[in-house]
Amino acid sequence: MSDMSDIPDATAPPALEAVGVTKVFPGVIANAGVDLALRRGEVHALLGENGAGKSTLASILTGLYRPDAGELRMDGAPVTLKTPRDGLERGIGMVHQHFRLVERFTVTENIALGDKRLPWRWSAAKVRTEVEQLAGRYRLPIDPDAIVGELSVGERQRVEIVKVLYRGAEVLLLDEPTAVLTPQEADALFVTMRALADDGRAVVFISHKLREVMAVSDVVTVMRDGAVVDDVRTADTDPEALARAMVGRSVDLSTRWARSAPGEPVLKLAGLRLDAVDGRGRLEDIDLEVRAGEIVGVAGVAGNGQRELAETIAGLRRPDGGTVQVLHRDITGVRPSQARMAGLAYVPEDRLGTGLAPSLSVTENLQLTRSLPFLIDRRGGLAHATEVIERFDVRTTGPGAAVGTMSGGNAQKVLLARELDVRDGLTRAIVVAAPTRGLDVGATEFVRDLLDARRADGCAILLISEDLDEVRALSDRIVVLSEGRIVLRREAADAEVTELGLAMAGQATPNDAPDEPSQGPSGGPYHEPGGPR
């Protein structure tokens, strides 16, 4: 580790610098002449919408991609990084959004992996000591002997951070680190980031969340469409200015709640129960009503039963108890096609692979959940696809293009066109999971508009997402799922981040107890607290 100083020296050359970096992918200019200076002792936020080029820039800074033009400099000297190992060996470490960990290894094994300083016949003991030291110094509590596959998302992130610190990283890049954390976990992460900067490291915080950027960073660089559009000290700016720079126009930061009062209950879950398989995927006594014309958001940390809840409602899993009703019709444990016939649409979080078959064409994917005649109507399918492409502004080479070759936003449009664009009035209840994940600002607004329109049509929408910001932005009412139970229910207007975060972490206060006095575990009609009457 190099000599440390408490005060960043503004005259010293930056620890890592990008000068005029350009990266072109087929059809996309991901980075266009980007300049970025990362200094020791600073937390540097890299702000931008999805698709602005942040991740590409990070990949160039860490050696995963090589710039097509421009160069990198370390402490003022030009440097060429050929692989991520080059970056790592020069002290540039990255914590990816999708963790790079071997699930079957222990924490220590993961951290020792690839460390050439270790003797060929290595022993875990020495590494474990170092891991414990680093973890203690930066307040990153982890158990060195735990199997990574059994850790929570937050714990895995701490392992990733210790891993890059163990390898001697002087420049640390964290890509959207808070997306999967509870607000409290995020706050703890900010403390760690500050401690790392104070220790003389350069910390990069990649995010699209204004609140967090304002809270933790010293410097902000804003990117849009692959270029740097703003580069300021955090103290000299405000959220509105950053938002404008990020999106390129004024944006409405407020949430949109339903304008009219919700109607009768459409989707009713009563005492829904799913027993654990291998200690995972448990659901316990889920009671929930979604009424016509409202969006109910389900918040929670990944792996707390969200997927199981959605799949049980959609008929993909048979519950071990309780009932699912759509408009008074019991669809508990029916086949997915029958659930659909009853008026339920389901948009799964995994677009390519579950919601869509990647190698199949747009035309064929639009037929996936439709009932088809024995001989497929090819002409009709083609006409429908052409019409959808036109009306939803899907950017593709044509109805015959495989959806796997399209961008995330355009693929999502195909999926939503199939599940949400129902004009026959049959669909009354919609379950959507993470509908805007990974989409750029335009596509996100498109999805929100579509959900708004369906809500206005009187559909009951259940929105499930691990991204608390997404849930808060879209929902009229919020419930929190933790370890397969609903631990908190709030009107969106009354929901406070702190309270939601504590509930997500499974620490609901006793007076928030969700069990309704009017009903037992066997289910039955009940009234939820605080709902508008």
Add this chain to the structure above:
Amino acid sequence: MNETVLVLTLAAAVSAGTPLALAALGALLSERAGVLNLGIEGIMLVGAVTAFLAADASGRPLVGLAAGVLAGAAFTSLHAFLSVTMRANQIVSGLALVIFGTGIATFLGQSIEGRPLAARLPRTSIVGLADIPVLGRVLFSQDVVVYGTWVVIVLAALYLTRTRTGLALRSVGESPATADAVGIRVAAMRYAHVIIGGGFAGAGGAYVILARVPAWAQAGTTNGIGWIAIALVVFASWRPLRALAGAYLFGAALRANFALQAAGITAVPAEFLAMLPYVLTIVVLMVLSATDTRSRLGAPAALGAPFVRDER
């Protein structure tokens, strides 16, 4: 069955299990690197025919063994190239190796078909241990390859669990993106272990011709034990020591028909007895998958998937 027959049968089971153990170790190393190698049967045939020709020409069985190892490794480099560099479907590539290997071996073996090999592996008893009652004759009155197999199996087990390279190898099979991110050269690791694995499979094939079968009999020389070796890897949960134990178990099954015949049981036709090891393998695979999930069995998570760092 009297005691002599029992001892002879067990000793034969150990010998019959040795090519299985070597081939299974080869498949295991490849799979631990994330590359499925279904070509074992073809590699064994190539190793066997090369070993025959080399041993016959030199008059020394160990030269045959060395030639079998080298031929197996060289032949398997095709699979490494196709699955690592060309990102081909590993299942089809492995099958291609079987078909191609059978073709080459039959082609090269045309002139030696049915001919017995003079330079066979001699028996080498281990002084002292060979005199132990029963056990001595079952385990310690074998040839050098049987003993050598124990050594490489133990070394492989230590390599996987105790060394830095072994850790890197396992990470390449579990999560190549993770390995790549910390600077492990995924392609190089895969090439190395697929090819070394091919060398072990070639050794297994060489052993078949040098110690097991009386003469070169085309594809009938190995007669499907390469496939049983692949099943053995699943049975062994991808662990070398368990693979050795399993190999001896299946070796016993392979010898069961001879034992029954020796014991005077002739009610069951020989053809049906010959089916036994294959049927047994199928049943074992079904029971394993019925009782355990793939992940709990220990299959490398990235098995069969080509690694591409940058798809763009």
Add this chain to the structure above:
Amino acid sequence: MTSWFGRLRLEKRNAPGTGVLLLVPLVSVVAALLFGAVFLSLIGLAPVAVYREMLRVSYTTGYGIADTLVSATPLILTGLAAAIAFRFKLYNIGGEGQLYVGAIAASGAALAFGDRLTGPAAILLVIVAGALGGAVWIAVPALAKAWLGTSEIITSLLLNYVALFLMQYLIFGARTFWRDPESATFPQGARIPDATRLPTLGTTRVNLGLVVAVLAAVVLYLLLTRTRIGYRWRVFGDAPAAARYAGIPSRQVIVVVLLLSGALAGLAGATEVAGRAGRLDPTGLALNIGYNGIIVAALARYNPLAVIPVGLLLGGVLNAGPALQTLPGARVPVAISTMLTGAILLFALAGELFVRYRIRMRDPADVEELAEQATTAVASPRAGTGPEAEA
């Protein structure tokens, strides 16, 4: 700074053109022939002369073409068997055993009931029995795959050996129903009744089996591309999770596809019994027709229609090996055919990369130009959906 090699990049193709699709198999065949030439030279033969002979015995004479068509018939059927399964990532590599059992069932049915039937009924009997035999032989791996999750690869393959022993037992092992009682010293299968033999075309040995094979290919193609069933199978093959999401019963798909695959291989066995051989002939059957079907399917890229021409091409190569043995003074090993087909498959697999990817060399000048475009594009403000760089 960067070498030319560093500037090579692989770009994923959206849809490969017909040119590449045709070129890859053709180049593979040529490369395999060159490779085979090396081996032929090694054992002291003149490759050009051998290849000329192969052409003659398989492709350029009327008699040769007829032989090729006869060889191609079961090959097209086992090719379809592999294509239909592999296409949906169900790896039935037990076509060899299913073919044997199909042949056993077809000859058994013909021997048992053939005398009492005439005309189309007799032929239908043989064909149905063969298909059923093949389907029965894949049933256990199929059910184990669907309900236990047992990989079908090794289970289906190991059954090839079991089928081989079964067939050997029926002819060589004991005096069974299938064995010709007259053949004591050189055991062979009993002749099936003439009514159950497939009619031949004119004076040639080309039989109705070829028509059955071509018909099967066309029907399969239509099933896959035009019907709901084929659509569901394609969803399952591409993304099992999407199939589950859409309510497509995966277990049913696995079992039906594998049974169909087995039936097609069994059908190949039936055409061999009722066509070429006229009896259960273990040595005539054990020519790797099942394994070679996998090569046919791979070269045809698992497209049923493409299986027909590829089957005809490989039928000639496979016919040539044995045909060369009948020539006076033949020194060409019969295994030349197996080696060549294996090599063709290896080259085709390598060529697959060029089907899926386009190899491009990046010119540094291009990059500067693109960068310039990028800067100007950003300078002019634009809102709405841009292409997503981080998708």
